[in-house]
Amino acid sequence: MVRRLDDRATWLVGRAHLRSHRLLHEAFAEAGARPYHYRVLAALEESGPLSQADLGRLTDLDRSDVTTSLDALGRSGLTVREPDPAHRRRNRVSITEAGRAELLRLDAVLSGVQDRFLGPLSEPERVVFLDLAARLAGDGAPGGPGRSG
Amino acid sequence: MVRRLDDRATWLVGRAHLRSHRLLHEAFAEAGARPYHYRVLAALEESGPLSQADLGRLTDLDRSDVTTSLDALGRSGLTVREPDPAHRRRNRVSITEAGRAELLRLDAVLSGVQDRFLGPLSEPERVVFLDLAARLAGDGAPGGPGRSG
């Protein structure tokens, strides 16, 4: 207990995130998955086939991390990379049927995690928290809206 | 924008933490300090001389991370390690005058970060958020309340 920390928003958010992250990581590990992979699967399922660059922008992943995630997901048959006929440098990434099934499975896992994470709050409090947290999340970009690099 | 993520508490907390962490890290780096070091200085100033193990428990740092933090802080003359006369295996760590001054300086930096981080919220909203976040932070221990190891 360090008083100087205990009322700092950055500290509290950090500790909350630590707990959230541990719950999430643990649950996903048990399910044989990883958070990055879930992000990718979710984006593909919701937006249809995408280039890796677009995938990165949607999921807030670096291009290089998209690459390695797709390597793993592809190895498990959850996604497919094909060359984009219109842009030969671009890949067209899609989710497979197995990927959709996996996503559903992970959706359930994630929901369980939410419940455990939000356990300390009542229903109305959860609603308030989600709103405030979303506003504090902002766009996260250091250089104002619409990062380009 | 991945809808499946945008209403998940874990995602929101993660993004909020990312923004918080970037602000904090940036500001501290500019001030020539690091978050771990601030934690240590704060604990020492508030609790007086401590063993490294106690320091770790107070700040939620691993013993090994306390060691390396104290190496750096000691090199800068902000803390002092002396052998504890009562327990020869134990070190008695204290903050120096320079350390106190540095802590004050970093307090100001931290306060600035809080303001920027909480910018999107009104004053009353901030109060609510701090309360909810503190409850979600819990004690962070994986094995139930009251970790002992």
Add this chain to the structure above:
DNA sequence: CCTGATTGTTGGTCCGACCAACATTACATG
């Protein structure tokens, strides 16, 4: 055509959060 951006990949870095092992020392209990 040439320049500048974009794409995917490789191979890193950095920080925070751990963990294991070890020698040393303290402590509880037989």
Add this chain to the structure above:
DNA sequence: CATGTAATGTTGGTCGGACCAACAATCAGG
């Protein structure tokens, strides 16, 4: 007292997440 168990500080790692730089290939605009 002896003996085992716990705690301390240090070293040397691991892992995940979030990056960054550089490169070759390709596209898009002037």
